[in-house]
Amino acid sequence: MKRSYLVILFFTISIFTTIQAQRLDEGYWKSQLKLQNNYSLDFHFSIDEHQQMIIYNDTEEVELNAFEKSDDSIKVYFTNFPTYLIFKASSSKSLKGYFVNPDRKGFKRIEFEADFAGKKLNQVFDYKKTSTDIAGKWEVYFNPNTKHEHPAIGLFKQQKSKASGTFLTETGDYRFLSGNVKNNKLVLSCFDGAHVFLFSATLENDTLKGKFLSGIHYQTNWYGIRNENFELKDPDSLTYLVNDEFKFNVETVENEVYNYPNDDLKNKVVIIQIIGTWCPNCLDETRFYKELYEEYNEKGLEIVGVAYEVPKTFEGKVDRINRFTKNKEIEYPILVGGYASKKESSEDFGMLNEISSFPTSVFINKDGKVVKIHTGFNGPGTGKIYEDYKIKTKALVERLLNE
Structure with missing residues (x-):
């Protein structure tokens, strides 16, 4: 019996020590x-x-x-x-x-x-005064002087040596970036569970020259020059109809066929949201659409999500979607698209020129006509740009509901 008690005591102490070590x-x-x-x-x-x-x-x-x-x-x-x-x-x-x-x-x-x-x-931080100033709006190019070159806008803030901000692209923003400025060197980063983004640059005269690293699998060069007047293409102009009949069919999470258009959405204002639950910009947009739905659903607004997911099986996709809607308390339906691929989503929505970004949103009036297609999403990390977009979108929804 003594030996049994000793074993139990040793086991109990081991568990207690393990728990303590975890704290x-x-x-x-x-x-x-x-x-x-x-x-x-x-x-x-x-x-x-x-x-x-x-x-x-x-x-x-x-x-x-x-x-x-x-x-x-x-x-x-x-x-x-x-x-x-x-x-x-x-x-x-x-x-x-x-x-x-x-x-x-x-x-x-x-x-x-x-x-x-x-x-x-x-x-954690010891921010000090610095003569290097990166605050303001920058005209930025990633992959410069290559066939993959693409523009962006750098919006940077600075307090002493503390730096923050984001990059806007034509398909969305790089969300919340933070870092520091020291001896003409800029470092900004984001780690949110999806993005592992590191931007570094040296300020040479009036130009930032640096590298962008995403995780351990990708890196490229970038540069930026101050330009308060620089603008990107209008995100409402990038995706458009190539024929007038907007329709699609996918599956619900209950494995039933869902066709659009349908009788349930007749005489309703509808937003079709093409997303992936793995996409942080889609998460930002969904949080906004949750607000929209709660405010305008009883007045006639319907939102229907179509999610393109990484798991290969239908069950795996459903698991991701159900976890997403449960965690974020999303009341509008999110349907099961295909694999997380812009090519595959473009095939499903063949009436559009292409799906070039997750998310992409299609705004439809009560008559079933497409009135706007918005590519990408600039979220709360963009500050006033995000707030202005929310105001503009709510005004559009109210106008469509009152027509």
């Missing part, structure tokens, strides 16, 4: 992801008294789910995506492990490490 120090942590060519993406997160982890990208707060025990490691999933961090705690103040994106065929794992910084945010 991380409350406060702010400095962390980094190790990218290619000796680059690293620095970010910070906090751990609260409930062991809730929150990652910060400028003003964005990315909440992760509760810690899970995974063999001898700790695993924590992002709430919005199937990605996760898995790590071991060598102490309550030091972590090492990986960021994992299971949807990637290659380059799934990126090395991750973190160290406790302190209870206060100023223990």
Whole structure:
């Protein structure tokens, strides 16, 4: 009996020790992801008294789910995506492990490490005065002097050496970027569970010249010059009808055929939202459309999402869509498109010239006529641009409802 008690006692102590080892120090942590060519993406997160982890990208707060025990490691999933961090705690103040994106065929794992910084945010950052000024609007080109060159707008803010902002492209924005300016060097980054974006540049006279890295699988050059008057193409002009009959058929999450147009949407104002639940810009748009739906559904607005997902099986796609609608409390239906491919979505919506971006939204009046097609989405990271778009879209919906 004594031996049995000793075994039970040892097992109990082992469990208690494991639980204690999993408890991380409350406060702010400095962390980094190790990218290619000796680059690293620095970010910070906090751990609260409930062991809730929150990652910060400028003003964005990315909440992760509760810690899970995974063999001898700790695993924590992002709430919005199937990605996760898995790590071991060598102490309550030091972590090492990986960021994992299971949807990637290659380059799934990126090395991750973190160290406790302190209870206060100023223990993470020490922003100082600098003579380098990057604040303002920049005319930017990625992949310059190649056939893949494409324009963007850099919108940057600066307080002392603290830098923040985003890039606008013709298919959406790069969301919340934060970093610093030091000795003519600019660094901006975003890590939100989907994006692993690092932008670095050197200010030479009036030109920023640098590199853009996405995870450990992609990098390219970019440059920017100050230009307050620079504009991109109108996102309402990029996708258009090539024949007048807008119709499609896909499946519901219940595996039933869904045809558009249909009797349920007659005499309704309709937004068809072409998205992927893996897409952060789609998430931003969906949060806005949730507001629209709650405000205008009883007045005659209907929104129908069509999601293109990474899993190959129908069941896998449904799982992603159901998790998305449940987590975000989306009341309008999201249907099952095909694989997460602009080519495949373009084939399904063959009446359009192409689907060049997730998301793409088609606005339809009560008579069933397409009145606007909006490509991409510039979300809350763009500040006034986002707020102005919300006002403009609400005005359009109200006009269509009153016609």
